[in-house]
Amino acid sequence: MFAFQVKTWPRSCVWLLLVANLLFCQGNIFHRGQSQDFPVRFFKIRPDTLKEFQFFKCQGVFVKEHYALLNRICDDCQNVFRESPQVMVECKDNCFRSKMFDECVDSLLLNNREEEFKKMIDYLSGQDL
Known part of the structure; x- marks a missing residue:
C-alpha cells in the first residue's frame, strides 16, 4: 500500500x-x-496632516490652518467635478502650485481671495522664506 x-x-x-x-x-x-x-x-493618507503635506512636495512651514483651507478648495473642486477622479490629486500637486488649483479657484468663484491663497502657497511651499 x-x-x-x-x-x-x-x-x-x-x-x-x-x-x-x-x-x-x-x-x-x-x-x-x-x-x-x-x-x-x-x-489613504489622512487629510490635513504633516504626512500629506510632505507627500505633495511642500517644503515650507506646515501651518495646519493654511493647509486645511487650501485642501478644502481642492476638496470642494473634487465635489464639483466628480466625473474626474484625479482632480483632488492634480489640485494639490506640487504644493498647490498647479494649473488645476488655479482652475479650481476660478470654478469656485474665489478669485477675490487669489492673493491670499498665493501668500499661503508661497509660505507652505517654502518660496516665501
Whole structure:
C-alpha cells in the first residue's frame, strides 16, 4: 500500500504570497477610459496632516490652518467635478502650485481671495522664506 504525503504550505506562507501579490499588482493597475494612465492608489493618507503635506512636495512651514483651507478648495473642486477622479490629486500637486488649483479657484468663484491663497502657497511651499 502506498501512502501519498501531501505537503501543505503553512498559512503564513499563503498570506505572505497574497500580500506580496497585492503589493506587486498595485503599481500595474490603471484607471480605464482616462486619456492618461494614472495608477490606482490603495493607500489613504489622512487629510490635513504633516504626512500629506510632505507627500505633495511642500517644503515650507506646515501651518495646519493654511493647509486645511487650501485642501478644502481642492476638496470642494473634487465635489464639483466628480466625473474626474484625479482632480483632488492634480489640485494639490506640487504644493498647490498647479494649473488645476488655479482652475479650481476660478470654478469656485474665489478669485477675490487669489492673493491670499498665493501668500499661503508661497509660505507652505517654502518660496516665501
